[in-house]
Amino acid sequence: MPANPQRLAITVTLDYTLPCPASVLMQIAAARLPDQQVTMETLDIGGLPPAIHVAAHGGIGERSWLTPQSALQVFYQAEVEITREVVPLANLFADALTVLPADAIEYLLPSRYCPVDTLHAASMEMFGNLAGGAAVEAACDWIGSHLCYVPGASHGGTTAIDTFHSREGVCRDYAHLLVTLVRAIGIPARVVSAYAPGVNPPDFHALAQVWLAGDWHLVDATGMADPAQTAIVGIGRDAADISFLTIFGSAELNAQAVSVVLL
CATH class of the missing domain: 2.60.40.2250 (Immunoglobulin-like)
Known part of the structure; x- marks a missing residue:
C-alpha cells in the first residue's frame, strides 16, 4: 500500500x-x-x-x-x-498475446470509436520499433505534443481517426486515440471513465488503461489526471461503454x- x-x-x-x-x-x-x-x-x-x-x-x-x-x-x-501503486511504464514489458487473459483480448480489437485496423500502419511506423511500456509512453508523448485540447472540437460521433487528422479534441478523444494506437501495436488498451482533481474544465474524465506486465495501468494522454489520485467509475472498449x-x-x-x- x-x-x-x-x-x-x-x-x-x-x-x-x-x-x-x-x-x-x-x-x-x-x-x-x-x-x-x-x-x-x-x-x-x-x-x-x-x-x-x-x-x-x-x-x-x-x-x-x-x-x-x-x-x-x-x-x-x-x-x-x-x-x-503507480509504476513507471517504461519499466513494464508487454505480455505475449498467447498468454493474455481471456477478458483482455477484446481490448486488442477495433471498436466503434477506436478503428485499430485503420491506424495500424501509422502506429507501427511511429512506435513499432519500441516495446511494452516504452511504446505506450512514446504514443502518449506524441499525442501530448501533437494535439490541442479544444472543448467543443469534437462530437458524439468523433472517432480516433478523426482526432488523428484534426489534431484536436477533449479527454475522450485523447483517450480514444491513445487506446487505438496502443492496440495497433499489440498491447491491450481500454477507455476509463473517472473522477480526478485538477481536470479543467471540471467534468467526468476519460483516460486509458493499458495491459502490461500482467496488470492494468492507468495512463492519461491529456496529462491532467494523476493515476494515484484517480477514482475509476467504469471501463470499456470505448466511450460507448462508459457513458x-x-x-x-x-x-x-x-x-x-x-x-x-x-x-
Missing part, C-alpha cells in the same frame, strides 16, 4: 428535462476496487422510483436504471480512498456540475 493513500471528495449534480418518459442508464458511482475504497456515498435521484442496479462493463463499477417521467435530477456524493448517462429517449440539459477535491 502507498505510504500516503489519496482521498477524494466527489460531488455530482445532474438536472435534465424530459419531454416524454424515458428509461435512463446511469453510471456515475465510483467503482469499488482493491486499490480504491468508497468510504462514504450518497445518491439522491429526486423522488424517482428506486433505481435498479446492474454490473457495468467487465464487472467493474455499477450502472443504474432510472425511469424519469419529465425530469431527471440527481445528486451524488462520495469519498474515495485510493491506494494505487455517464444513456437516455433511451430525449432530454434537455438544464445544469450539470462535477467537483473533485483532494482531501
